[in-house]
Amino acid sequence: MSSFSSGEDRSNDNQSSENNLKKGPWTAEEDAILAAYVTRHGPGNWNIVQQNTGLLRCGKSCRLRWTNHLRPDLRRGAFSKEEQNKVIQLHALMGNKWAKMAQEIPGRTDNEIKNFWNTRLKKRRRIGLELYPDGIKKPVVNAHNSETNLVSYTHRDSQVGTSSGHAVFNNLGNTQNQPLCVQPISMVREDMKPCVVPQEMQRQEQKVGTSFGHAVFNNSGNTQNQPLCVQPFSMVRQDMKPCVVPQEMQRQELKVELREELQLSEAGTSSSVQHVVFNNPSNTTPNQPLCVQPVSTLHEDMKLLSVKPEEMHDVPQELQPREACTSSCVPRVVFNNSSNSQNQPLYAQPISMVPEERQPFEVPEQQHMSEVPDQQRQFYEVPEQLQLDKLPGGCMYDNYACSGGPSSVSALPPLPPSCDDLAFDESMILRDNSEFVTNPCYEPRSPRSNGYLESIFYLPKVPQEKPDDFSMLEELNLGNTRENSEQRKPEKEEDEVGYGDLIWIQKHDDGPYNEKVGIVHPFLKP
DNA sequence: AAGATGCCCAACCGCAGTCAA
DNA sequence: TTTGACTGCGGTTGGGCATCT
Incomplete structure (x- = not known):
């Protein structure tokens, strides 16, 4: 039954006669090889581990060894x-x-x-x-x-x-x-x-x-x-x-006052909801990742522990983001665990652990303002290496969410295929709120703002057909009415909405539409 | 001191389920 | 629909160590 029960298996230095694969206890060297491989490539495809590492172990053995011994989230020792x-x-x-x-x-x-x-x-x-x-x-x-x-x-x-x-x-x-x-x-x-x-x-x-x-x-x-x-x-x-x-x-909303030490001094937040970075309280094993949880799911018994960078580990390959958000003014990166079928919490990593091409950028200190008046609101281009491949608009962050915490980084929606060629077309106006609600990128930009992104659309630079009806724009008070579009200034003022701009509208529950109309043009401005 | 026994646990096996080709 | 690769799971074995006789 067992491999050890076979005298043939045990002979020949624990080598399986079939494929020259080794059996029996793992050595430290084998562990190191396997751990390094999984760290780099993520778990799975166990049968190719042997081909890629030279380990004389079958895939099944590798999987078992990783699952039962090498995984960083294992507790060791006697059962409490x-x-x-x-x-x-x-x-x-x-x-x-x-x-x-x-x-x-x-x-x-x-x-x-x-x-x-x-x-x-x-x-x-x-x-x-x-x-x-x-x-x-x-x-x-x-x-x-x-x-x-x-x-x-x-x-x-x-x-x-x-x-x-x-x-x-x-x-x-x-x-x-x-x-x-x-x-x-x-x-x-x-x-x-x-x-x-x-x-x-x-x-x-x-x-x-x-x-x-x-x-x-x-x-x-x-x-x-x-x-x-x-x-x-x-x-x-x-x-x-x-x-x-x-x-x-439905469960009670768990009201947990954020203790002072939890309030973003160490913890990064993901941008659009209130998140707190927690150490797993049951974690007695080093190299555990932090977990990020929304405030509303906090339990009384959870504690924020400071976790030293060396106690963190690389996020496995398969957990690494295609859609990464960063918190920008703390040296951590919050990764969206998009392929996580177990619905585990997000991971946070110190910058040092992030692959170079994913290095986030520092928000200049003067932009860490507690209050940013709307008129001073700006958008900053996210460095290219942070931008998402699949989104031509890349990422942006605004400083509006800086209420003592970090700025937020969000992904922009895809632009129309060729912006310059497109005529103004109402069909381009994304009216469906659910588009944004279901997309994490369009959560309220700031918990403070109590609003949500309602629409985002693109005004072509050169309208091929003058729109007949600007009533919608007038209603939204975009400053881009029929009149001023016809007498459009060649060089418009900064932050004035005009042709060629990508417009977003943030709707407030308790305010008029035009209160939070902004211009998104991270690729036009530095 | 040495063999017997018990305990712990790593590692294996076979089977079943899933999924893609 | 079939097939094979891959993975997950539960059952089982046997090595190593501690304790007992």
Whole structure:
């Protein structure tokens, strides 16, 4: 059965007779080679690791070694009492679903949990103890469901959730073998009870967010039956579909006052929502990345810890951004984890860890102003190396969001293919607000502004056909009316809207449209 | 001191699921 | 639809170390 059981395998210096691949314990040299390779190329494609590194290990062995030993987010050492209790709770709930249990216990692998359980199992059997401690009952299999289907979880005090800090929502109405919805207890309102997961939560195509800016997403790529995840819009991937959160599932807004030490002295923010950079409180392993979380999801027990640059590690290749945002006045870069199918938090990196071509730029100190009057508002070109390949407009940042914190960097939408050739065309006006709401780039530019980007469009430099109706522009008070377009000055004033400008309109909930009309022309101005 | 036993845990295997060609 | 590569998962084995006899 095991490789070690074969005398042939063990002979010949642990070399597999088939492909000359090595078996048995890994050496430090092999670990280093594998770690370096994965750091550079990211995990996956394990079968080519051997070809590219010369390691005499099969892909499977490499994957296992990385997953169980070399991953930077692993905790080492004995299971704490809390972890032990959690394993017991989870086993009562799930049975031998080691991988699922590992997802609930950060830093522990399925193998570790399995080993722990099997050891414990043997011990308790030998001394004649019950498998589960008093108060935790075996899973009760619903007679209607198969064993692999859903179970009701019985807990001593019949309260919401489990003592391990999770609430389990039983979806008895689920006829499609859908997962239970599990939420941390801290996210569950006191009056919430385990309940049937409403039909609309069951992996349908779902829409809309909650009243406080969160969306529950169907994790369409989820093959692990993980619970739905709740994320702020800004962290939403393009391919994710939001859904309505039923009233009873909505959680209390967690009001956590930002302690002074959390307030952006060390922490970078991503630009358009209030984010705080947190160290993972359960992280006792060095080289853990920081995590970035929106303020609204903070828990009381989370602490901001200062993390030294040397304690951070490179963001794996596959996590590195195609759509990177930077916080600009602190030496960190926040990466969008766009390929992250596990919906993990964003990563923050110190500049030193960022590949050179991604180096962010420093915002001149005089621009770190706490208040920037609108008339002084400026846009600055983002250095070319920060600009996004797929967006001809590249990135820009404005200093409007500088309210004691860093400036923001946002990506511009793609321009029309050839700006100069285009006639004024209303179809170019992007009126669909959802375009911007669903795109993280178009979150409100500043939490302070309490508005959102409503429209962005391009005024051609040389209109081929004079627009018949400028009423929209007049209504928006752009200063680009029929009259002044006909008597257009050859050289317009700075910041005056005219032909050839890309216009954005930021709509305010409590103000007129024209209050936040601006000009975006980062490629025309330095 | 030496062998026996128990425990821990790394590493393997086979199977099943997914996905792209 | 089929096939093969790749990946994830659960079960199992055996080496190494500590403790016991």
